[in-house]
Amino acid sequence: MNKKNKSTKQKEMSFIEKARRAQIVKCAIETIAEVGYAQASLGQIAKRANISKGVISYHFANKEELLEQIPIEYYLAWQAYITPRIEAQKSPKEKLQVYIEANLAFIDENRQHVFAVIETVSNKRTDDGKLQFAADHDEAILLPIESILTQGIQEGVFREFTKSSARVMALTIRSAIDGFTLELTRNPHLDVQEYTRELVTIFDKSTKK
Template sequence: MKTNKPSQTKEGAAADRTRKAQILRVAIETIATLGYAQASVGQIAARAGISKGVITYHFASKDEIMEQIVKEVYEAAVRFMQPIIERETVPVAVLRAYIESNLAFMAANRDHIVALTEIVGNAREPDGRPKFADSSDDSILQPVVEILRWGEQTGEFKAFSDFSARVAAITLRSAIDGVAYRLAADPNLDVAGFARELAELFLAAVRRPAWETETESKERG
């Protein structure tokens, strides 16, 4: 059970942040190595060289540790990807950057990604529902849909209905997320090569057909 903390000095607060970061780092390593089910608070404490009491001082439960890991991995991914994507100025390049930066983050943070897939795949609410995999939450699809709509407006991508844009976004996200599971099974996976191939495949699928462009040019001429 998480205890009430006394008021702290700045030095004490900094030490607390350092300790929490250590616990989360070791928790990620433990989950990536042993799997979600075996990554108990006791295992995390033993690997960190601290007592279980130190962990429960900072985190009320294993669930709270898992929630913090999910939050931190997603936030770290955004920090990694955003500047790469924002350097690009046209839809084709932005979509390629979105795909390749997603996978580059995975390659650079394998333990984080393996731990994330373990948590998302196994954590449950008391009624048995997945704790993190909410199929009704389309927020992760929205960036892809927006890029596709932008490319449609510029003429680089084909026309999409609301339904087909959502299908395309789900397909791409499923392919990207699938790499995380492959990476867990194969530490030597060529993620950079996978990213290049996935980008080419998806761009080929969403680009405006050449015959449409040629027909439009002839009609204008």
């Protein structure tokens, strides 16, 4: 089988192969979320899946291709969840509120996957030592916030921002959501509803005129 085709022409993947790959990715997510990026070896992942290490090598070109799936799948699911919910709102204020609510709900419902993404994105590096995903990942995730802010500024419902102060605002909202995720790892019994309510309040107050 041509490994290259696997990542590019997914139509050629059989049902059983997709299932195996999905199972392996799922176990990789669980393993990374539990023991961390550095300790998540192919052996560990195979063990959790009750398969031989060789099976992973058969279905994925290498460890890198496997780990890449984690943020890729997450981002697709995240976008599918968030985008329609924002678009269902008219006013920027409501959009911002829904953005926060939807993100926290999504994170809450996909804890392991989020933890694994954080581990992967913040550790996976290219050969020259630079973080591989950090840049595009964060920019892509920042975009919807920035467009909500832009809309709100234009409509005059948000206070005035310069281009770069709007960016700080967007980064801060994003950081607050990431901070929620980290707090969730430390305190799994967190009251998510209350946290959500308070975040919405904070950023409503900090964006309004």
